[in-house]
Amino acid sequence: MSRKNLNIGLFGFGCVGFGLYEVLQKTPGLKANISRICVKDKNKPREIDKQHFTYDKNEILNDATINVVVELIDDADAAFEIVAAALKKGKAVVSANKKMVAEHFEELLQLQKQYNVPLLYEAAACASMPIIRNLEEYYDNDLLESIEGIVNGSTNYILTKTIQENLIYETALKQAQDKGFAESNPLLDVGGFDAKYKLLILLAHAFGHIAKPDEIINIGIDNIGELELKYAREKGLKIKLVAQAYKNPDGKITAFVLPKFVGPENRLYHVDDVFNGVITKTAFADTHFFVGRGAGAHPTASAVLSDISALSYDYKYEYKKIERGEGSGLTHDVYLKVLLRHRHEDNIVLKDHFVTIEESYTNNHSAYVTGVISLTNLKQIGELFGGTSFILIETVAAQHYQPELVD
Template sequence: MSTQKKLVIGLFGFGVVGEGLYLALNNAIYLDASIKKVCIKDADKQRNAPARLFTTNPDELLDDPEINVIVEVINDTAAAKAIALKAIASGKQLVSASKKLIAENLQELIALHSHHNTSFLYESSVCASIPVIRNLEEYYNNDFLQHLSGIINGSTNFILHKVFEDNLEYADALRLAQDLGFAELDPALDVQGTDALHKLVILLAHAFGIVARPDEILVNGIRNINGYDVRYAKQHQSQIKLVAQAKPLQNGDIAALVLPTLVRNSSPLSFVKEEYNGILIRSSLADEQFFYGKGAGSFPTASAVLSDIAALSYGYKYEYHKLRQQLGNKLADDAILKVYVSHPHNVKLPLTDFRSIQTIHDDPERSYIIGEISYHYLLENDWWQSEHISLLLFEDGITEKKAPAHSQASYYTSHQTV
């Protein structure tokens, strides 16, 4: 007996993702699903779909008892939250692409949809076309994850690619990304690392059973990376990528962060070029696996939304296996990070705050040090994020707390600190 049920969809948003989904659904002939109404913001915009479909009144969708699925793909997080809460409370199934909405409200959304026994799916919110959430839920649910690291923001990867491979200045690479539609006119969410952070928050729930708040996690973007850092990376057979990571420490706590990272040329992550995304997962049983694909764009994102809609047709729900297993995982703030920090010659770093220093390279053009610094210290202090300083994590640079090593800071006591 078939368990498939007819899906009647109320679609919020008809932009890059919404219109892509509309076209994709028209071609999904084996799926018993149709869009009954589309809610948009601007009634006067020209649309490539019949006018009778559109409304600007959200309640026409949310109060319609025939509509059993709400797909939310709008670009306004506050409005998206109101839509999500009402949809779930009305017993409708919900599909969303809004990583900001989900990351900022994950606890509340999980509680609400489990209370109302509805399904809430959001595969497209992390790396669009790469089916990472469903794999974490279903494939790795009984495996122990040892490391998850990924390039999960296409805009910053495109910019870094242009800086690295084509020697563009950061500002020119950003402008090119905007001209080609790979970066927003207001690129702050991307270049500050916040978009990747939102996705990491979502991944943490499915990979490790941790529901974290974005402000608990160490993050930095790519704005301060300069030609000197690029040269250093090239000389050391590495590339610079914005990498999101989550890694269990010996005590079971999970170190999670988003930082520009020196990725070795031999690493699978170094093959992730331009606007592409990639996620590397290492687990006890499966060993290492690498997921690669398009992390944005109309059809790649619509493909994940469509896949969620198809999953609803057979009653699929996230089980949040790792949350239910009550592993007691929590975020670690005592990890030690191996970092490269470059700075203008006349700007001195607070060297005593490093746990150990391996290299100090003084150069009239720009200097750098390589050393170990604690995760907690970086979370609590912000000198390393100032405009003239660039901090890069080494790949595999997340380590355990050890007895403090001898600091060489005393050699530099005459330096003024930033």
């Protein structure tokens, strides 16, 4: 199959946009040319000549010679407007905006069908790691049972520094910001929202289920304190922010984002710094492990480049599992063994939310319990009590507990 020529209109020229420009210069075999770049700030210094830029999005959207739009801006709402307009114009689109894709998945799916044009977004999930296309193609027929992993490089960098170098959270976060791994307003990363948006995308391709962001519980790393870090060090564990989804015996899917203790026997234990790691488990092939850089200009640009290359062969997502109606809904009716750090005054009330308590500790400065709790009750505690921090120890088979025992 011969490649077709791609004439690209690029939106955004930050770290990833410039990274894409650089890697395109080094891949002459790909018949792709950036025709025009749209940016907002006319006065910002750029690495290349001003003649390449426009400040009017319509110069790209209305240009019939541009057949591919690459969207690399931060604003999810503005990104959706651009992507929707491009698809309606019959232009193929590549995006790295996970928030935009997750929040508008159904609309974007419908636009692709209606205008018969592809939208690819490999870079929106795990930067350089090609997980979406593998879920689409390799796991098309094998019965996928679970997917879990570290999908946010910024938080993994911060957690690596706090555990291995004993840095305090604020120092590690500042380092991540200085290196360009975390935003100046880092809540999207450290609050677990970025990981949740990525999990929503993976859910659609892994299990054929399209979920809304408010259906997925996400707890980030921003409340992790010295007690949890000390607990991990004493037991030879690391803390990782893990996004996971798995099928229950009734076919329904459980999905959430939580910090998790992992030991050396877990493959995610060895995924440090800005790397991402994803473990899949299937009925026939058992487990597979993917690892790759999850942050940085060139790693993300490499995924964008891969999508551009795929478009040169007219590749598109077929959404086979969605089309077959495999998605059977989400459930929070599951149980987790967790460590919960809390305030002294909340001790008795918080314990009432647990099915079982295995360990309880308190001193003049801190308090924690370990035990089994339902995912529903965990969410309630997160909403009702301030100053708490959850770390997942393991998921627990639901049949071990009777639902009526849970408040």
